[in-house]
Amino acid sequence: TGVLDARLERELTGRGLELAEVHQALIDLVDEGDVVRDGGEIRLARPTESKAEARALMLEEVHALSEDRGKPVPLMTLLRAARSRGLTTARAHRIIGELVDEGSIWRDDRGIHLTGEGETDRSKARKAVLDAVRSLAHGHGTGASRVEVIDLVVSQGLGEEQARETLEDLLDDGLVHDAGGGLLRPG
Structure with missing residues (x-):
C-alpha cells in the first residue's frame, strides 16, 4: 500500500529533517528505482x-x-x-x-x-548534430558554440550547409536551445 506524500513529509520533518532534504531524498530514491511515486502516493518498488x-x-x-x-x-x-x-x-x-x-x-x-533502424540521411544528420551538441556542451560545462558544433560534424563527413540547416531545425524543434552568449545546450 502507498503512503501519502504529505503524511510522509510530516513524519520526516517531525524527526528533524528539512523539507528540502525530504524532497531531495524522495527524488533520489525514485531515480534509483528504490521507491515508486505514482500520483500522490509513494511505495517501495517491486523487485521487477x-x-x-x-x-x-x-x-x-x-x-x-x-x-x-x-x-x-x-x-x-x-x-x-x-x-x-x-x-x-x-x-x-x-x-x-x-x-x-x-x-x-x-x-x-x-x-x-x-539505433540503426529507419535512419534517413536527414535523421542521421540530426543525430550527428545533436550528439555533437551533447558532447561539446558536456565537455565545456557551459555549452557548445555553433562554430564548434558545425566544425565537428563537418569533420565527421556532413556537409557544412546541411550541418547549419540541421542545427536550425533542432533549435526550431526544441531539441537544442540557445544557452545565451552564443552557446548551445541539448533541449
Whole structure:
C-alpha cells in the first residue's frame, strides 16, 4: 500500500529533517528505482522495478512496437505501454532520455527508433548534430558554440550547409536551445 506524500513529509520533518532534504531524498530514491511515486502516493518498488529491468523493459517495448508497425514509435504510445507495465510516466521519460544518451535508441520528430533502424540521411544528420551538441556542451560545462558544433560534424563527413540547416531545425524543434552568449545546450 502507498503512503501519502504529505503524511510522509510530516513524519520526516517531525524527526528533524528539512523539507528540502525530504524532497531531495524522495527524488533520489525514485531515480534509483528504490521507491515508486505514482500520483500522490509513494511505495517501495517491486523487485521487477529495478533500474536495469526498467531499461530492458523500455527497449523491449520500443522493439516490439516498432516491429509491429514497421515505423517509429510515437512517444505517447511508448509512454502508455510503459505505464501499462508498471512504470510511471516520469520514470519512463528519464529512461528514454538515458537510452537516447547512451545511443540505444534515437528520437526525431517522427518518434522513437532503435539505433540503426529507419535512419534517413536527414535523421542521421540530426543525430550527428545533436550528439555533437551533447558532447561539446558536456565537455565545456557551459555549452557548445555553433562554430564548434558545425566544425565537428563537418569533420565527421556532413556537409557544412546541411550541418547549419540541421542545427536550425533542432533549435526550431526544441531539441537544442540557445544557452545565451552564443552557446548551445541539448533541449
